[in-house]
Amino acid sequence: MPSRSLADAFRSHPVHLHQKHLDFSSLQEIPDSHKWTQLDDIEQQHPSVESFITESVPVIDLLDPNVLQNIGNACKTWGVLQVTNHGIPISLLESVEGVSRSLFSLPVQQKLKAARSPDGVSGYGVARISSFFSKLMWSEGFTIVGSPLEHFRQLWPQDYTKFCFLFSSFSNDQISTLYSDVIEEHEKEMQKLARRLTWLMLGSLGITKKDLNWAGPKGESKEGGAALQLNSYPACPDPDLAMGLAAHTDSTLLTILYQNNTSGLQVLKEGIGWVTVPPIPGGLVVNVGDLLHILSNGLYPSVLHRAVVNRTKHRLSIAYLYGPPSSVQISPIQKLVGPNHPPLYRPITWNEYLVAKAKHFNKALSSVRICAPLNGLVDVNDHNSVKVG
Numbered sequence: 001m002p003s004r005s006l007a008d009a010f011r012s013h014p015v016h017l018h019q020k021h022l023d024f025s026s027l028q029e030i031p032d033s034h035k036w037t038q039l040d041d042i043e044q045q046h047p048s049v050e051s052f053i054t055e056s057v058p059v060i061d062l063l064d065p066n067v068l069q070n071i072g073n074a075c076k077t078w079g080v081l082q083v084t085n086h087g088i089p090i091s092l093l094e095s096v097e098g099v100s101r102s103l104f105s106l107p108v109q110q111k112l113k114a115a116r117s118p119d120g121v122s123g124y125g126v127a128r129i130s131s132f133f134s135k136l137m138w139s140e141g142f143t144i145v146g147s148p149l150e151h152f153r154q155l156w157p158q159d160y161t162k163f164c165f166l167f168s169s170f171s172n173d174q175i176s177t178l179y180s181d182v183i184e185e186h187e188k189e190m191q192k193l194a195r196r197l198t199w200l201m202l203g204s205l206g207i208t209k210k211d212l213n214w215a216g217p218k219g220e221s222k223e224g225g226a227a228l229q230l231n232s233y234p235a236c237p238d239p240d241l242a243m244g245l246a247a248h249t250d251s252t253l254l255t256i257l258y259q260n261n262t263s264g265l266q267v268l269k270e271g272i273g274w275v276t277v278p279p280i281p282g283g284l285v286v287n288v289g290d291l292l293h294i295l296s297n298g299l300y301p302s303v304l305h306r307a308v309v310n311r312t313k314h315r316l317s318i319a320y321l322y323g324p325p326s327s328v329q330i331s332p333i334q335k336l337v338g339p340n341h342p343p344l345y346r347p348i349t350w351n352e353y354l355v356a357k358a359k360h361f362n363k364a365l366s367s368v369r370i371c372a373p374l375n376g377l378v379d380v381n382d383h384n385s386v387k388v389g
């Protein structure tokens with residue numbers, strides 16, 4: 001089961017976070033614990049690019065006849081794209097947003113009943129990457145791996161009568177089940193889209209299903225693993241001093257992100273700076289993750305991204321984190337390796353990579369690198385580099 005294996009990876013490397021849970025809505029100013037300066041986040045030194053700059057993350061229509069080429073270009077030059085006509089019903093995305101809104105609007109004490117444990121993967125809490133920073137982020141999260149029903153029953157127990165957004169006329173037990181069904185339906189649909197996107201991204205490098213040993217003869221790969229990350233960024237009295245989610249790359253093959261109609265996601269474009277990815281109606285953001293970077297032997301950068309916060313609007317985002325089957329060794333695909341293109345990374349499973357990420361954070365990729373880039377082969381993720389050993 002993919003959920004079991006992800007849980008195992010987190011159990012093997014517990015993260016003890018400074019668990020300071022704020023009721024953000026009651027705060028008129030930012031406490032010191034949440035005030036960020038440039039020194040607190042090295043990536044802040046890059047400028048934020050204003051909207052008049054014409055460079056923007058490519059938007060790709062999945063029904064476009066040139067889809068393969070467009071995706072390839074976007075992956076190579078940006079490591080991120082937005083997709084439209086992706087086949088996920090908007091109503092389903094809005095329902096998950098509703099579940100998320102309902103969850104985060106519960107009182108802190110209630111949310112803590114489903115708190116993520118230090119060695120756990122599922123549940124409520126601050127971002128796991130918080131352990132790498134001295135300042136706390138202006139956000140809360142809820143991670144779902146496998147069925148969320150048990151956690152939802154803790155959040156909405158029988159005797160708890162707070163209004164629930166989607167199904168106000170139901171009992172709490174029915175609500176937990178209905179919310180859980182929404183999440184399950186979403187998982188099914190996103191799994192299909194994630195597979196399709198993986199093959200499009202690899203297809204544009206000339207990779208077919210038979211080039212990957214973990215895809216079966218008909219390309220019917222063993223089921224990939226996935227986690228759903230609900231993120232909430234409350235309105236913030238002084239957004240310039242706060243950080244929603246610090247800069248990171250995702251430890252996935254790819255991530256599919258839905259953001260409600262409030263912008264906040266920024267991606268780092270080398271030579272330009274932080275570029276905002278505006279929400280587009282019905283659009284989904286797709287990030288190249290670290291494992292796709294490894295598979296592509298460095299041809300696709302895994303995009304460095306962060307979330308900034310907003311003075312007036314509460315922002316929600318829903319990230320579908322998609323990875324390979326747990327037992328599979330991920331390494332540069334043979335077809336992309338040659339005398340002038342030696343393999344840049346050693347083989348590693350998703351679990352092992354998650355442990356490397358928990359230890360090294362943004363230096364995890366360089367911790368598994370075995371070969372410095374040759375002349376002319378730029379390692380696009382070089383801002384993460386670190387001496388190994």
Ligand SMILES: O=C(O)CCC(=O)C(=O)O
Nearest residue numbers: 229231264265307317319
């Ligand atoms: O909220 C966002 O836009 C980014 C979320 C994200 O990067 C993540 O959950 O990994």
Ligand SMILES: [Fe+2]
Nearest residue numbers: 248249250305
């Ligand atoms: Fe992310």
